[in-house]
Amino acid sequence: MATAHDREILRLAVPAFLALVAEPLFLLADAAIVGHLGTPQLAGQGIAAVVLQTAVGLCIFLAYGTTASVARHLGAGDEKGALAQGIDGVWLAVLIGVVVTVLGILFTGPLVGAFGAGASVEGYATTYLRVAWLGTTPILVMLAATGILRGLQDTRTPLVVAVAGNGVNVCLNLLLVYGVGSFDGLGIAGSAIGTVVAQLLSAAALVAVVVRGARSAGASLVPDPTGIxxxxxxGxxxxxxxxxxxxxLLLTTYAVTLGASGPDRPVSLATHQVxxxxxxxxxxxxxxxxxxxxAITGRYLGAGDVAGTRAVTRRMVQWGAYSGVVCGLLLAAASPFLGRLFSSDPAVHDLLVPVLLIAALGQPVAGVVFVLDGVLIGAGDGRYLAWAGAVVLAVYAPVVLAAAFVTGGLVAVWVAFAGVFMGARFVVLTRRARGDAWLVTGAVRAPARR
Structure with missing residues (x-):
């Protein structure tokens, strides 16, 4: 049975792994390219990235919730209903994206200023962020469309689109930041423009695939207010x-800013960004x-297979732990060399090594945490995840602020992040997974039992 589960996990996880590796390369490419413009530019891009990731991250339910609901309908044998729910998610993504874009552009100044990073850093952060907001709607549409495909047990199409989109992103960033021939380049603004264009093209490709599938299944493409x-x-x-x-994450960045002072602040912020x-x-x-x-949890529960859900969950937790060990070892081994990829500042290189060693130690726990988070999302157990998240934040906040205030060091902040934050998440998720309240079957999830 373990071998059968392994094949099922790998069939979905390997393409998802490659796609998920490609996705953060949008940010890695931006950081590497912008980092060689200078430390203030890298720090500014880092602040903008935190704001953008927060805004987009709040809408991750467009992918996660859609995956779970589509997979449940698929497990129950209702492909048309699965795609109809998915299309409603895409329209919701468009509506949210337009609102977030307008509000983001209007409030860019106050959002950047809230970090108190200093005038030189804030100027670059504002320039990058005002352009990058234009990519919000494409990103949210990408999330919803990706969620549909994952729910349909298709992780290969998002992989193809992610790889192609990242290639376009890197090429456009290099061209628009540094220029070519008589074109001198646009600096940090060019990085934001290139990323927005790549996001728009990627969203269009994913929507085309979803529309084709909806038409084949007979699902309507017209906005359904009730479904939206x-x-x-x-969500x-x-x-x-x-x-x-x-x-x-925002609190962690704020703690870094709180702990650092004077000329060391840009170095700490740049190192934290990397x-x-x-x-x-x-x-x-x-x-x-x-x-x-x-995807697997939603489909198994949609089909009413509780025993299969339990078995595949145990196997996925094992995979998560093993993967975390491997990632931790690789990060620790590479820590002395990674700084040069993102910055020309020796101070950033020196500070980055101990921070990455701490991050490496936290990877095995992170591997288990992420898997259990995915299992409970696939089960539609959002209410517990919301409650657990609030508890974890209440525990973590005073610890990380105290670490920053007392020591003033970036290393102490990362000890709190990797140890306390991830450790608390491990406790609340493993506690839930041992029980039965999340094992609700059927195409539509009923309210969770307590």
Whole structure:
């Protein structure tokens, strides 16, 4: 049975792994290209990236919730209903994207200023962020369309689109940032423009695939107000869960800013940006099994197979732990060399090594956390995830602020992040997984039992 589960997990997780590796390369490419413009530019791009990731991350339910609901309908044998729910998610993504774009552009100044990073850094952050907001709607549409395909047990198409989109992104960034021939380049603004164009092209490709599938299954493409409202309501718990996670990341960046002072502040912020980008990169790597968990859990529960859900969950947790060990060892081995890829500043290189070693130690726990998070999302257990996220944030906030205030060091902040934040998430998720309340069967998930 383990071999059968392994084949099923790998069939979904390997393409998801490659796609998820390609996705953060949007940010890795931006960081590497912008980093060689200078340390203030890299720090500014880092602040803009945190704001963007927070805004987009709040809408991750467009992918996660859609994957779970589509997979449940698929498991129950209702492909037309699966695609109809997915299309409602795409229309919801468009509506949210337009609102977020307008508000983001209007409030760019205050959002950047809230970090208190200094005039030189804030100027670059504002320039990047005002352009990058234009990619919000394409990103959200990509999330919804990807969720549909994952729910249909197709992780290969998002892989193809992610690889192609990333290739376009890198080429456009190099051209628009540094220029070619008589074109001198646009600096940090060119990076934002190139990324927005790549996101727009990627969204268009994914939507084309979804539309073709909907027409084949007989699902309507016309906006359904009732379906859109249902999709929005079902995502509320996941939004709360995501808010707690994003708040923790924002709090970590704020703690870095709080702890650093004077001329050391840009170095600390730039180092933190590189470290959190690499952490996010590895999180996407480990999240590949979580993506498989969402699709597999939803389909198994939609088909009413509780025993199969339990068995495949145990196997996926094992895969998550093993993957975390491998990622941790690789990160630790590469830590002395990674700084040069993102910055020309020796101070950034020196500070990055101990931070990455701490991040490496946290990878095995992260592997289990991400898998169980995916399992419970696939089960539609959003209410528990929202509650658990609030508890974890309440535990983490005073610890990380104290670490920054007392020590003033970036290393202490990362000890709190990798140890306390991830450790608390491990506790609340493993506790839930041992129980039965999340094992609700059927095409539509009933309210969770307590």
């Amino acid at each position: 409202r249902m999709a929005a309501r079902s 509320v718990a996941l939004v709360v869960r995501t808010i707690t996670l994003r708040a923790a 470290a959190i980008t690499l952490w996010s990169f590895l999180a996407f790597v480990l999240d590949a099994i979580a993506i498989a968990a969402q």
